[in-house]
Every structure is written in structure tokens, then in C-alpha cells.
Amino acid sequence: MNTNIFLKSFIIQISKFVIVGGLGALINVSILFILTDIFNVFYLISEIIAFIISASQNYVLNKIWTFKEKLKNSVIKKYFKYLLISMISLLFNISVLYMLVEFFGFWYIYAEIVAIIFSSLINFLGNKIWTFKINNYGLVNENIEFHTGSTL
Numbered sequence: 001m002n003t004n005i006f007l008k009s010f011i012i013q014i015s016k017f018v019i020v021g022g023l024g025a026l027i028n029v030s031i032l033f034i035l036t037d038i039f040n041v042f043y044l045i046s047e048i049i050a051f052i053i054s055a056s057q058n059y060v061l062n063k064i065w066t067f068k069e070k071l072k073n074s075v076i077k078k079y080f081k082y083l084l085i086s087m088i089s090l091l092f093n094i095s096v097l098y099m100l101v102e103f104f105g106f107w108y109i110y111a112e113i114v115a116i117i118f119s120s121l122i123n124f125l126g127n128k129i130w131t132f133k134i135n136n137y138g139l140v141n142e143n144i145e146f147h148t149g150s151t152l
Contacts, residue, residue: 016066017124020058025116028054032112043101043108044094051093055086058123067132078131085126093119 028050035046059082063069069078093115100111 013066013128014124017062018120020061020066021116021120021123023061024054024058025113027057028116029109029112033109036108044098047094047097047112048090051086051090055083055090059083059086062127063132067127069132081131082127085123085131088126089119089122092122 028047031050031053032043032046035041035049036043041049059079060071062082063075063078064071093112096115096118097108097111100106100114101108104111106114
């Protein structure tokens, strides 16, 4: 396999994942803030609710845009795989959030941003390797055509 195609495909895919994740992070932090500051819900409970909502939105966008799967393909099965990876990421996220707030005195919103950055790596790798693996062998989009000549 051509290393340039592999690298280009990986960069495109991770860029899309970051964009989707950025939107999810915005949704997550917004819901976290609204539930905690406006409705006085404990910040860790707010985070669980915010995470589930943003993870669901991220699933749909990652499935159809980042990993190029049709929405009708194994939606329920893959959603549960995605949620399992997300729950692992959530446990890590909540641990980082709790430590930064309770032990280091961070404001919960700043702590959440740091936690999201670190937990995103778990999310990407877990979903790349397990949830969406069928369309992602070699990190190359299945729509790229391979030619035997010198150009691609």
C-alpha cells in the first residue's frame, strides 16, 4: 500500500473526527454548564447526561461522515459498540474531571475541556479499531481508487 495514501487517508479521517468531536465538545460543555449552573445539578451527574447526548450526536456524524458508513448499516449494533467505547471514555473523562476539580481546584468547565481532550484519543482509537473497522482497513477510504500507474 502506498504510504502517501495511507497518511492522507489517516489525516483526513482524524481531521473529520476532530471536527465532529469539537461539535460534540461544544454540546457537552453547553449542557454541562446549563444543568450545573442553571438547574443546580451536581457537576458529575450533569457530565454523564451531557456526555450521553453529545456521544449520540457524535455517533451519527462519525458513522456517516468520518467513517463513511451508510446510516442503515448495523445502526443498533454499532451504536452499542460506540456507546461501550464512549462509556470507557466517560469513565476516564469523569476521573480526570473529578481529579482536576477536587484535587487541583480547576473550575469544572476548564477541567471538562482538559478531560475531553484526553478522552478523545480513547474514543478515536476504540471506534477506529472496533466499531467502524469494516470500512477502515488500512485507514483508506473505500472510495479511493487504486491505479497501477505512477499516479493515484
